[in-house]
Amino acid sequence: xxxxxxxxxxxxxxxxxxxxxxxxxxxSRQSTYNxxxxxxxEKIILDGNLDESAWxxxxxxxxxxxxxxxxxxxxxxxxxxxxxVTYNDQFLxxxxxxxxxxxxxxxxxKRDSRDLWTGEIFAVLLDPVNESTNGFNFxxxxxxxxxxxxxxxxxxxxxxxxxxxSSGINSAWDNKWFVETSRGDNYWIAEIAIPFKSLRFxxxxxxxxxxxxxxxxxxxxxxxWVPVPVQFLTVDLGYTGGLVFEVPPKKAKSNVSVIPYxxxxxxxxxxxxxxxxPGFRVGxxxxxxxxxxxxxxxxxxxxxxxxxxDEQVTNLTTFNIRFPERRLFFLENSDIFSNFGxxxxxxxxxxxxxxxxxxxxxxxxxxxxxxGNLNKDLRIGLMNMHTREDxxxxxxxYTSLALHQQVLERSVIRGYVHxxxxxxxxxxxxxxxxxxxxxxxQYFSQDAKWQGFGGGGxxxxxxLKGDNFFYNVGGGYDGRKFTIYANIAGIGDNYxxxxxxxPSADHYDAVRDTSIHIGYQHWxxxxxxxxxxxxxxxxxxHRFSAVSIADLNNQFELLQNQARVGYTINFANTxxxxxxxxxxxxxxxxxxxxxxxxPLPVAKYQSDxxxxxxxGDSRKDALAxxxxxxxxxxxxxxLEAGLGGRYRVQPWGTFGVRFIYNKLEFPDPYGSRDLFLIxxxxxxxxxxxxxxxxxxxxxxxxxxxxxxxxxxxxxxxxSDLFIVYTDNYAVEFWGQKNRGIVVKLNYWLNL
Numbered sequence: 001x002x003x004x005x006x007x008x009x010x011x012x013x014x015x016x017x018x019x020x021x022x023x024x025x026x027x028s029r030q031s032t033y034n035x036x037x038x039x040x041x042e043k044i045i046l047d048g049n050l051d052e053s054a055w056x057x058x059x060x061x062x063x064x065x066x067x068x069x070x071x072x073x074x075x076x077x078x079x080x081x082x083x084x085v086t087y088n089d090q091f092l093x094x095x096x097x098x099x100x101x102x103x104x105x106x107x108x109x110k111r112d113s114r115d116l117w118t119g120e121i122f123a124v125l126l127d128p129v130n131e132s133t134n135g136f137n138f139x140x141x142x143x144x145x146x147x148x149x150x151x152x153x154x155x156x157x158x159x160x161x162x163x164x165x166s167s168g169i170n171s172a173w174d175n176k177w178f179v180e181t182s183r184g185d186n187y188w189i190a191e192i193a194i195p196f197k198s199l200r201f202x203x204x205x206x207x208x209x210x211x212x213x214x215x216x217x218x219x220x221x222x223x224x225w226v227p228v229p230v231q232f233l234t235v236d237l238g239y240t241g242g243l244v245f246e247v248p249p250k251k252a253k254s255n256v257s258v259i260p261y262x263x264x265x266x267x268x269x270x271x272x273x274x275x276x277x278p279g280f281r282v283g284x285x286x287x288x289x290x291x292x293x294x295x296x297x298x299x300x301x302x303x304x305x306x307x308x309x310d311e312q313v314t315n316l317t318t319f320n321i322r323f324p325e326r327r328l329f330f331l332e333n334s335d336i337f338s339n340f341g342x343x344x345x346x347x348x349x350x351x352x353x354x355x356x357x358x359x360x361x362x363x364x365x366x367x368x369x370x371x372g373n374l375n376k377d378l379r380i381g382l383m384n385m386h387t388r389e390d391x392x393x394x395x396x397x398y399t400s401l402a403l404h405q406q407v408l409e410r411s412v413i414r415g416y417v418h419x420x421x422x423x424x425x426x427x428x429x430x431x432x433x434x435x436x437x438x439x440x441x442q443y444f445s446q447d448a449k450w451q452g453f454g455g456g457g458x459x460x461x462x463x464l465k466g467d468n469f470f471y472n473v474g475g476g477y478d479g480r481k482f483t484i485y486a487n488i489a490g491i492g493d494n495y496x497x498x499x500x501x502x503p504s505a506d507h508y509d510a511v512r513d514t515s516i517h518i519g520y521q522h523w524x525x526x527x528x529x530x531x532x533x534x535x536x537x538x539x540x541x542h543r544f545s546a547v548s549i550a551d552l553n554n555q556f557e558l559l560q561n562q563a564r565v566g567y568t569i570n571f572a573n574t575x576x577x578x579x580x581x582x583x584x585x586x587x588x589x590x591x592x593x594x595x596x597x598x599p600l601p602v603a604k605y606q607s608d609x610x611x612x613x614x615x616g617d618s619r620k621d622a623l624a625x626x627x628x629x630x631x632x633x634x635x636x637x638x639l640e641a642g643l644g645g646r647y648r649v650q651p652w653g654t655f656g657v658r659f660i661y662n663k664l665e666f667p668d669p670y671g672s673r674d675l676f677l678i679x680x681x682x683x684x685x686x687x688x689x690x691x692x693x694x695x696x697x698x699x700x701x702x703x704x705x706x707x708x709x710x711x712x713x714x715x716x717x718x719s720d721l722f723i724v725y726t727d728n729y730a731v732e733f734w735g736q737k738n739r740g741i742v743v744k745l746n747y748w749l750n751l
Contacts (some may be wrong), residue, residue, distance in 0.1 A: 037058075104120055541567055643659045
């Protein structure tokens with residue numbers, strides 16, 4: 001009860017802060033930071049040299065302001081950045097001159113690699129609609145290695161990125177754009193060309209939102225043209241200047257892309273004792289710009305064999321783990337569909353389409369997806385997909401509609417309708433369906449410090465009536481030093497979201513080998529305080545945090561609660577150390593086993609443990625880190641030890657390994673178990689366009705050893721040849737499960 005009282009207290013403190021938050025005016029910032037872009041008729045040759053007269057006639061912007069580790073000073077002259085921008089009917093051009101004082105650091109040649117962010121990098125953030133709700137980020141390093149991402153209305157704080165990642169940055173998105181670079185003694189240059197066809201914009205819009213970001217690894221600093229407070233990421237859409245066009249860009253006359261593929265495969269299932277099964281498939285995707293800000297995606301017989309495999313984890317909860325969406329078809333404007341609810345309760349999650357709970361493929365026949373802006377304030381997402389009927393399992397038709405209406409400066413009123421309908425023999429099964437619908441209001445102040453939200457929904461399934469509600473309400477404040485956030489959400493006993501993700505509602509019964517659905521209320525609060533030392537030569541900041549979580553059934557009986565306090569040190573050399581104490585109470589609703597022995601009985605279990613983590617300097621070629629956790633666990637004890645490291649050979653190779661060991665011990669007769677997860681990873685980049693990645697995963701919990709090796713050759717922009725080899729073995733009683741090889745060729749064709 002003390003934890004519930006703590007949660008209510010935090011929520012009570014948080015709510016009036018949210019209600020008194022004041023917005024800031026986008027126009028005032030963009031009147032101070034604006035860039036008047038001049039149109040050119042000159043042909044610009046992309047070679048990394050800004051020597052055309054169009055560049056000479058373009059204005060310079062410079063005087064980048066430090067955003068991290070401090071936000072109270074400009075960057076020193078030796079690491080300043082100057083940017084010029086111009087355009088013609090086809091491209092937006094960005095030229096950046098990046099001053100350097102030390103040897104250039106290039107960690108990788110692999111496109112879209114996370115390691116890019118540990119080295120020297122320049123990026124441009126674009127908000128073509130200029131409504132701070134969605135945008136694009138294009139970046140490169142001095143070797144011309146590219147990365148791009150979709151940015152949604154809230155990217156969160158730096159502390160959130162360090163602890164659980166940002167749901168507002170979609171780095172799996174891929175599109176066609178171009179860059180070339182050059183280097184001098186004390187600078188490097190990036191020359192970028194972004195096709196207007198790759199962007200979604202209003203042709204009549206004269207002012208876009210824009211910002212420029214520079215990462216400088218030697219000082220572990222980030223800087224921007226428009227200042228961004230230290231607590232936020234540099235891609236926050238609330239901090240953009242104005243890109244003022246001389247003449248607004250026009251809608252492209254023809255903006256249709258077709259991406260067909262052909263695929264050959266050979267698979268052998270050793271467990272079933274079958275012969276090698278050869279396969280041949282053809283399919284493809286198409287992108288059609290209905291307007292400059294509204295896009296139609298079509299896929300027929302899609303294949304996602306080239307997508308990165310999921311990085312496995314040891315799951316010691318009683319619920320399933322969520323893995324991220326990586327399939328390209330679902331990524332553009334994905335926030336229109338997915339940003340409803342709260343992270344543990346999402347009415348829509350695209351991985352529920354075409355994948356089962358084990359991540360295995362369910363063949364998709366087709367998909368159609370309309371997404372983007374109907375006007376400057378209204379965004380739409382409309383999708384229909386159909387999976388194939390197979391081996392006695394019905395086909396499934398999925399339809400989703402989501403609308404986002406912009407209000408105030410960065411706030412949104414939004415609603416959704418999702419429908420899953422089973423089909424057999426081309427006919428709908430009238431007794432096999434699930435429908436959900438709901439509306440929400442989400443408030444963000446222009447400076448991103450204040451947020452508040454609330455909403456509700458219902459579901460409909462065959463034979464279920466009443467108790468089918470879903471609701472969520474909450475908000476928070478993210479200041480430079482102090483942050484606070486709280487939410488309350490809940491679902492009824494008969495609320496089901498077959499296209500969503502609400503894992504804590506399904507409780508597994510190990511005796512009956514089935515799951516039981518229970519509606520529940522989720523109460524969450526967190527608060528943190530960050531200290532910035534005056535002298536940051538060694539330590540960037542100290543962070544103290546507290547979290548309270550309580551889940552109750554709809555009779556307000558506790559299912560689980562936890563309280564944790566933590567302390568984090570972020571060092572100036574990018575190293576990080578964290579210590580955390582956690583107390584947790586779990587009311588196990590049904591028998592459950594973590595060891596495979598006699599299931600633990602229904603009872604209340606109390607756990608207390610301490611965890612420490614350390615990660616070294618990510619700029620070093622050799623990086624190491626580790627974690628140690630020990631404490632009580634469901635009436636027994638749990639010891640977890642983790643080690644990880646990698647060695648990097650700049651810029652062509654990365655060799656890493658991750659090791660996690662868990663030792664579980666319970667009183668008789670509930671058993672004990674040693675769990676190992678070992679994940680070596682090898683990346684070799686032969687050039688900016690040829691990458692070879694091999695990922696091995698040895699997981700005793702899943703009883704699987706997996707090899708996934710992928711060679712990718714990007715022979716033209718957005719056109720690839722993939723060779724993918726997979727191999728799976730049983731761990732406990734060693735034996736081969738299956739083996740396969742896939743050769744896939746796709747080609748991006750503009751019509």
